[in-house]
Amino acid sequence: MLDQLSNRLQKVMKFLRGEGKITESNMSEALKMLRMALLEADVNYKVVKDFEAKIKEKALDQKVLDSLNPAQHVTKIVRDELTYILGHDAKKLEFASPSPSVFMLVGLQGSGKTTTCGKLANWVRDLQKNPLVVSIDLKRPAAQEQLKMISTQLSIPFYELSKKQMASPKKALEDVLKNAKNQNHDPLIVDTAGRLHVDEELMEELRMVKEILKPTEVIFVGDSMTGQDAVKSAQLFEEKIGLTSIILTKLDGDSRGGAALSMASVTGKPIKFVGVGEKFDKLEVFHPDRMASRILGMGDMLTLIEKAEKQADLKEAEEFAQKLRKQEFSLEDFKKQLVQLKKMGSLSQFLHMLPSGGMFKNVSNLSIDDKKIVYFEAIINSMTKNERDNPKIISGSRRARIARGSGRPASEVNQLLKQFFEMKKMMKKSQFQKLISNLPPSR
Ligand SMILES: Nc1nc2c(ncn2[C@@H]2O[C@H](COP(=O)(O)OP(=O)(O)OP(=O)(O)O)[C@@H](O)[C@H]2O)c(=O)[nH]1
Numbered sequence: 001m002l003d004q005l006s007n008r009l010q011k012v013m014k015f016l017r018g019e020g021k022i023t024e025s026n027m028s029e030a031l032k033m034l035r036m037a038l039l040e041a042d043v044n045y046k047v048v049k050d051f052e053a054k055i056k057e058k059a060l061d062q063k064v065l066d067s068l069n070p071a072q073h074v075t076k077i078v079r080d081e082l083t084y085i086l087g088h089d090a091k092k093l094e095f096a097s098p099s100p101s102v103f104m105l106v107g108l109q110g111s112g113k114t115t116t117c118g119k120l121a122n123w124v125r126d127l128q129k130n131p132l133v134v135s136i137d138l139k140r141p142a143a144q145e146q147l148k149m150i151s152t153q154l155s156i157p158f159y160e161l162s163k164k165q166m167a168s169p170k171k172a173l174e175d176v177l178k179n180a181k182n183q184n185h186d187p188l189i190v191d192t193a194g195r196l197h198v199d200e201e202l203m204e205e206l207r208m209v210k211e212i213l214k215p216t217e218v219i220f221v222g223d224s225m226t227g228q229d230a231v232k233s234a235q236l237f238e239e240k241i242g243l244t245s246i247i248l249t250k251l252d253g254d255s256r257g258g259a260a261l262s263m264a265s266v267t268g269k270p271i272k273f274v275g276v277g278e279k280f281d282k283l284e285v286f287h288p289d290r291m292a293s294r295i296l297g298m299g300d301m302l303t304l305i306e307k308a309e310k311q312a313d314l315k316e317a318e319e320f321a322q323k324l325r326k327q328e329f330s331l332e333d334f335k336k337q338l339v340q341l342k343k344m345g346s347l348s349q350f351l352h353m354l355p356s357g358g359m360f361k362n363v364s365n366l367s368i369d370d371k372k373i374v375y376f377e378a379i380i381n382s383m384t385k386n387e388r389d390n391p392k393i394i395s396g397s398r399r400a401r402i403a404r405g406s407g408r409p410a411s412e413v414n415q416l417l418k419q420f421f422e423m424k425k426m427m428k429k430s431q432f433q434k435l436i437s438n439l440p441p442s443r
């Protein structure tokens with residue numbers, strides 16, 4: 001996610017750290033690098049200009065120049081300004097009282113509205129809510145089918161509009177709202193039609209839906225792969241129907257991402273979630289400060305910890321922490337951790353959230369791709385208990401046997417063992433032991 005921008009910005013910070021003292025001249029060089037990085041990532045040029053001016057003003061302040069570690073100061077200034085561009089504080093999704101809250105999703109064709117309806121319904125259900133989804137597309141009655149399939153797959157209630165209802169949409173919308181109220185649904189999530197371009201007929205339709213349903217949130221769903229077009233259409237939707245917030249989709253793709261990231265600043269509407277994959281659990285709450293830290297390579301430990309807390313078995317985590325402290329980490333534990341990582345989603349995504357550099361550098365370089373987790377599991381399954389507990393005894397002939405048993409090449413068995421020993425080595429470092437001293441207490 002946003003790798004290119006992230007790499008470039010980290011280079012700027014590294015350049016400044018290498019300079020020691022901040023002067024007008026090296027700051028101007030750093031600002032040039034920052035500007036290029038942002039523009040190449042497709043960040044809106046006006047946003048870049050403001051950003052640059054603010055950094056310049058703050059970084060060349062005498063207090064910063066005289067401080068003990070000016071580069072660190074500038075990094076903080078850049079992070080704060082980036083956070084500002086991304087929309088200041090995290091804004092939560094608004095729920096209405098009395099219920100039901102109505103979330104209306106709007107956006108261009110193919111931006112991900114229908115998929116995001118499913119993701120959002122899935123997400124609110126985790127908050128113990130009782131969502132209802134409905135698709136309002138007066139031009140394309142078949143649009144209902146896609147949302148119906150998604151809701152069936154997720155076991156989320158779906159309100160199906162009959163042909164008769166489609167013929168009198170105002171009455172139909174009133175029926176939907178009444179149904180949500182009577183059945184105690186909250187929120188009502190409304191999918192709408194998309195067009196290739198913003199056209200007046202669609203805007204008319206959306207205004208009518210908005211007027212009758214009085215949505216708590218009108219959410220613009222923007223495809224981050226479409227660059228500045230997404231920003232422009234967000235502005236148009238804001239002008240023509242009025243928005244309350246934004247969800248960015250496809251941030252998992254290899255888009256330059258900068259356009260999407262200027263969206264909050266250009267429209268003045270907060271980004272509340274980002275879509276990071278096609279599956280329905282690939283929706284992340286958007287936190288501007290965490291995203292800024294992530295982009296600058298400072299890691300996003302908070303999201304990581306929250307993910308782990310949501311998915312990890314606490315008892316197991318505690319046992320694991322104890323083992324780490326005593327450095328009794330066996331291949332069996334290694335396997336358990338791989339399974340845990342699999343539960344937390346993509347491993348590469350996970351590694352990206354760790355702060356780059358420092359002691360995690362080698363871990364990120366381990367480059368275990370997600371498919372490999374499955375292979376590694378198979379390899380460890382082919383070992384005897386004794387081998388798992390004492391990996392040192394795994395000789396050449398044992399390696400060949402394990403390779404045969406797991407159906408994986410011997411080179412992969414070697415790779416797994418190498419990574420395992422690397423990890424063990426890292427755990428012995430005092431820095432690592434200090435970090436894990438904050439993990440759950442051992443009993
Ligand atoms: N990789 C990735 N794909 C996504 C994401 N969100 C949506 N998609 C994909 O984008 C495509 C279009 O998604 P839809 O949800 O059908 O888009 P839509 O806005 O409802 O499209 P229309 O109803 O035709 O206007 C589908 O193939 C989705 O799987 C995301 O966050 N990441």
Ligand SMILES: [Mg+2]
Pocket residue numbers: 113114115143191192194
């Ligand atoms: Mg759709």
